[in-house]
Amino acid sequence: MIAAADLSPAYDLIVIGGGPAGLAAASxxxxxxxxxVLFDENPGVGGQIYRGITSTPVKNGTVLGExxxxxxxxxxxxxxxxxxxxNGATVWTLDPSLAVGISIAGKARLVQAGxxxxxxxxxxxxxxxxxxxxxGVMTAGAAQTTLKAQGLVPSGRTVLAGCGPLxxxxxxxxxxxxxxxxxxxxxxxxxxxxxALPHLPDFLLSPYWRKGLGLMREVKAAVPVIPVQKxxxxxxxxxxxxxxxxxxxxxxxxxxxxxxxxxxxxxVNLAMAAGAAHRWNERQLCFVPELDDDFGSSVPGIAxxxxxxxxxxxxxxxxxxxxxxxxxxxxxxxxxxxPAPQVVRQKLAREEMGRAFLDxxxxxxxxxxxxxxxxxxxxxxxxxxxxxxxxxxMGCEGPNQMKAFLRSGMGPCQGRLxxxxxxxxxxxxxxxxxxxxxxxxxxxxxxxxxxxxxxxLPIGEAERKAVER
Amino acid sequence: MFKxxxxxxxxxxxxxxxxxxxxxxxxxxxxxLAAGIDHCRTTPxxxxxxxxxxxxxxxxxxxxxxxxxxxRQGCLVPVREGMEVATQVGKREAGR
Amino acid sequence: xxxxxxxxxxxxxxxxxxxxxxxxxxxxxxLVEKDYAGRHxxxxxxxxxxxxxxxxxxxxxxxxxxxxxxxxxxLVGDDCGFDSHGTVLVAESEEELAGFRAxxxxxxxxxxxxxxxxxRAELKRLVPAVxxxxxxxxxxxxxxxxxxxxxxxAFRRRAIEKGAExxxxxxxxxxxxxxxxxxxxxxxxxxxxPKVVNAAGAWAxxxxxxxxxxxPLEVIAPMLMVSSRVPPFIQPVVILRGRKLSxxxxxxxxxxxxxxxxxxxxxxxxxxxxxxxxxTTSARTVWELFPVMREATIVRGWAxxxxxxxxxxxxxxxxxxxxxxxxxxxxxxHGFQLGPGTGAMMAELIATGASNVPIDGLGIARFSRG
Numbered sequence: 001m002i003a004a005a006d007l008s009p010a011y012d013l014i015v016i017g018g019g020p021a022g023l024a025a026a027s028x029x030x031x032x033x034x035x036x037v038l039f040d041e042n043p044g045v046g047g048q049i050y051r052g053i054t055s056t057p058v059k060n061g062t063v064l065g066e067x068x069x070x071x072x073x074x075x076x077x078x079x080x081x082x083x084x085x086x087n088g089a090t091v092w093t094l095d096p097s098l099a100v101g102i103s104i105a106g107k108a109r110l111v112q113a114g115x116x117x118x119x120x121x122x123x124x125x126x127x128x129x130x131x132x133x134x135x136g137v138m139t140a141g142a143a144q145t146t147l148k149a150q151g152l153v154p155s156g157r158t159v160l161a162g163c164g165p166l167x168x169x170x171x172x173x174x175x176x177x178x179x180x181x182x183x184x185x186x187x188x189x190x191x192x193x194x195x196a197l198p199h200l201p202d203f204l205l206s207p208y209w210r211k212g213l214g215l216m217r218e219v220k221a222a223v224p225v226i227p228v229q230k231x232x233x234x235x236x237x238x239x240x241x242x243x244x245x246x247x248x249x250x251x252x253x254x255x256x257x258x259x260x261x262x263x264x265x266x267x268v269n270l271a272m273a274a275g276a277a278h279r280w281n282e283r284q285l286c287f288v289p290e291l292d293d294d295f296g297s298s299v300p301g302i303a304x305x306x307x308x309x310x311x312x313x314x315x316x317x318x319x320x321x322x323x324x325x326x327x328x329x330x331x332x333x334x335x336x337x338x339p340a341p342q343v344v345r346q347k348l349a350r351e352e353m354g355r356a357f358l359d360x361x362x363x364x365x366x367x368x369x370x371x372x373x374x375x376x377x378x379x380x381x382x383x384x385x386x387x388x389x390x391x392x393x394m395g396c397e398g399p400n401q402m403k404a405f406l407r408s409g410m411g412p413c414q415g416r417l418x419x420x421x422x423x424x425x426x427x428x429x430x431x432x433x434x435x436x437x438x439x440x441x442x443x444x445x446x447x448x449x450x451x452x453x454x455x456x457l458p459i460g461e462a463e464r465k466a467v468e469r
Numbered sequence: 470m471f472k473x474x475x476x477x478x479x480x481x482x483x484x485x486x487x488x489x490x491x492x493x494x495x496x497x498x499x500x501x502l503a504a505g506i507d508h509c510r511t512t513p514x515x516x517x518x519x520x521x522x523x524x525x526x527x528x529x530x531x532x533x534x535x536x537x538x539x540x541r542q543g544c545l546v547p548v549r550e551g552m553e554v555a556t557q558v559g560k561r562e563a564g565r
Numbered sequence: 566x567x568x569x570x571x572x573x574x575x576x577x578x579x580x581x582x583x584x585x586x587x588x589x590x591x592x593x594x595x596l597v598e599k600d601y602a603g604r605h606x607x608x609x610x611x612x613x614x615x616x617x618x619x620x621x622x623x624x625x626x627x628x629x630x631x632x633x634x635x636x637x638x639x640l641v642g643d644d645c646g647f648d649s650h651g652t653v654l655v656a657e658s659e660e661e662l663a664g665f666r667a668x669x670x671x672x673x674x675x676x677x678x679x680x681x682x683x684x685r686a687e688l689k690r691l692v693p694a695v696x697x698x699x700x701x702x703x704x705x706x707x708x709x710x711x712x713x714x715x716x717x718x719a720f721r722r723r724a725i726e727k728g729a730e731x732x733x734x735x736x737x738x739x740x741x742x743x744x745x746x747x748x749x750x751x752x753x754x755x756x757x758x759p760k761v762v763n764a765a766g767a768w769a770x771x772x773x774x775x776x777x778x779x780x781p782l783e784v785i786a787p788m789l790m791v792s793s794r795v796p797p798f799i800q801p802v803v804i805l806r807g808r809k810l811s812x813x814x815x816x817x818x819x820x821x822x823x824x825x826x827x828x829x830x831x832x833x834x835x836x837x838x839x840x841x842x843x844x845t846t847s848a849r850t851v852w853e854l855f856p857v858m859r860e861a862t863i864v865r866g867w868a869x870x871x872x873x874x875x876x877x878x879x880x881x882x883x884x885x886x887x888x889x890x891x892x893x894x895x896x897x898x899h900g901f902q903l904g905p906g907t908g909a910m911m912a913e914l915i916a917t918g919a920s921n922v923p924i925d926g927l928g929i930a931r932f933s934r935g
Binding site for chain 2 (some may be wrong): 041042043048052055057058088090106123124133135137138139141142145146147148149151152153154155156158177178236238256257267379380381382411412413416417447448450
Binding site for chain 1 (some may be wrong): 568601603608712714715718759792793819836838839841844845846848849851852858859860861862863864865866
């Protein structure tokens with residue numbers, strides 16, 4: 001366990017995030033001789049996709065599947081590479097001078113980097129349905145996390161709802177672990193199929209094709225899959241029923257746990273707060289960073305690898321991490337030997353193939369992204385869709401003004417669970433594109449820190465010396 | 470809401486003064502879910518109950534007081550023997 | 566060609582207030598703002614509405630402003646989140662308190678009685694959470710705080726309702742004399758008007774330089790931090806003199822911590838970079854002054870770009886070189902409270918050629934004298 005006081009004042013490379021992109025980047029850079037530290041806020045490495053990879057109690061290999069276990073190699077490679085891997089380390093600021101603010105066990109430090117690779121990955125797209133704040137409603141990713149990291153599985157009446165590859169994967173994993181799933185409520189529009197057709201040839205050449213069909217077959221054999229056009233969670237103080245509309249009629253399902261998912265989007269908070277330029281991606285319906293061929297951002301010295309660079313999945317993330325790391329090595333230690341980038345780029349291209357088809361086929365329907373009425377949009381400050389729409393109609397043109405009027409995005413999650421919804425709602429009211437509306441202006445600390453932690457930050461030469469001693 | 474696939478709990482923590490058994494490797498949020506505790510805080514705005522939502526450090530609905538320090542993300546903190554966890558009611562008390 | 570009676574450059578609290586007061590006097594102003602109203606310091610400052618501890622040259626404007634603040638809803642149709650729980654300047658030592666006593670005595674000699682020396686007991690009554698090492702302070706009981714963005718927006722909205730035109734996302738590129746009027750070139754075409762107000766904040770020196778009156782304006786970005794919501798524990802705004810601190814709890818429970826530690830501003834990119842060493846100093850000051858805050862979480866830090874003059878007082882009044890141009894900038898991190906009154910004074914000056922509110926010592930010529 002590395003403590004804040006054990007950190008060097010400076011590293012050649014600081015990697016933020018211990019998922020596939022971060023692990024691959026740190027390994028490659030450390031092997032090439034860069035002094036490398038990887039900060040990850042979770043108790044163990046693996047990110048979300050390989051969550052608990054070094055510690056999972058789920059020893060039956062088939063439950064999580066072979067794609068999960070592929071993460072073990074990445075983790076052990078990183079461990080052997082000589083990179084310092086620091087878990088339980090929360091990065092709360094990164095500025096254009098490449099100073100990284102880090103907090104470990106209640107102690108804060110500023111650490112200087114020669115280069116930074118942000119590998120903070122993705123988060124699940126906000127899924128603002130009525131009742132989504134009730135205890136008993138969680139993300140599908142959350143259930144996958146408890147399965148992988150703790151061997152905890154749903155025990156009561158369990159309903160899955162939404163769309164996307166991860167929802168099918170979770171359903172299959174839960175079934176293999178012996179969990180009964182009452183229903184899978186599928187929210188994607190059938191019309192997506194037509195739009196996805198042009199991307200079908202690439203998809204058929206990708207590994208997703210065979211794996212995806214297999215998962216769907218496995219799930220459909222055990223769980224009723226119901227197409228739905230409306231969805232709500234109800235209950236007093238906790239989830240009691242899932243209410244949905246399918247084929248024009250409203251139905252109700254008693255449920256203890258509702259697991260929601262309609263895709264993942266880049267976790268932009270750290271990159272945006274560091275000043276990296278982002279733009280709206282209409283196909284993935286999210287903001288993605290503007291990056292060069294080496295995943296370098298608009299801020300010199302900061303690269304963004306993995307799903308944070310735009311959603312492409314775990315194996316692509318590792319290749320992206322390698323490309324970013326090769327660029328870091330070439331900049332800081334040109335004489336070091338690194339893998340040929342063209343080879344890595346070819347692998348990456350193969351991994352990214354088929355993604356467009358998935359983006360289009362699982363494009364979440366408008367009504368599930370842009371709620372109405374008193375559905376909560378900002379979970380922290382409990383701001384409703386109606387409030388956001390009405391305030392936009394009053395002339396509030398952007399998310400930053402919305403923060404001032406309604407406090408949306410001002411709570412501890414700092415807009416992570418409402419940012420895209422607020423942007424899309426304003427865009428809809430103003431009849432302009434989300435690109436024009438833009439996103440919240442994000443400011444550090446990107447994760448809350450206590451006043452005591454901040455006060456503990458060594459400042460000035462004397463204090464820093466005392467710490468380094 | 471959740472059950473353990475196999476491992477038997479080996480760590481003991483206190484939640485609002487009550488003894489809760491957890492597994493080494495649990496996060497605080499996971500231990501609360503495994504123990505069937507149905508919410509871990511009420512919101513400062515309306516007092517609505519909240520339980521862990523994302524378990525990956527982004528939603529802040531699993532905020533709890535751990536060993537006297539409030540507003541900690543339960544999903545990021547591993548349990549330790551003897552740890553004292555308290556659910557949070559509305560606005561956290563400033564200093565105590 | 567657009568024409569107006571007055572072009573106001575800059576949509577901060579000052580530009581919006583001046584536009585409103587001009588419109589109330591029956592004139593037709595056009596306000597030109599390069600971003601949106603309240604985008605910079607006017608929208609994101611600490612919101613302090615204080616007369617306490619002001620430079621003598623500003624006191625008349627501050628007093629006239631306070632009279633407007635106390636009935637702000639009558640003027641702009643919004644209470645602007647204004648509340649009045651006083652500002653307390655806390656002394657951290659007997660020595661400091663003695664200095665404060667001298668200042669309060671001096672103000673009384675000048676006839677200003679709103680600053681009041683308080684002892685330890687009264688300090689504890691007003692601010693129970695303050696650390697025991699503080700022996701007293703000064704209170705200005707009518708002071709308060711408001712929501713800065715909401716306030717600036719309220720002035721903007723009411724100005725439009727009263728006939729002002731507000732053009733946002735449009736940048737002024739140059740000024741030139743065109744016969745009897747000024748031609749203001751913008752990124753959206755020219756506007757002609759006999760009078761122009763330079764309320765361009767951190768960008769105002771560029772306008773002044775075009776008029777042949779360069780000023781030593783420093784672009785600054787005072788930093789602020791805000792905590793998550795905590796239960797109510799303090800009502801007045803607290804400020805320090807020896808160390809940099811302004812500290813107040815909003816009605817929603819969040820605590821705003823400022824005091825003038827500066828971020829690095831990049832005014833051409835609308836961007837600031839926070840300085841965590843200085844924010845750490847702020848955190849330590851709060852740690853010592855308000856022990857109850859030690860475990861509160863800081864959820865966001867930010868800084869608003871604005872202008873500071875070398876003497877820390879604003880530039881207000883007619884141009885020294887150019888007939889029809891008026892300056893209203895350089896508020897040096899304490900201009901928010903002055904917005905309502907300065908706009909009223911400026912509109913009066915433009916409309917009638919004179920104002921009863923003295924602005925002696927604030928003219929731009931002070932920077933060109935030898």
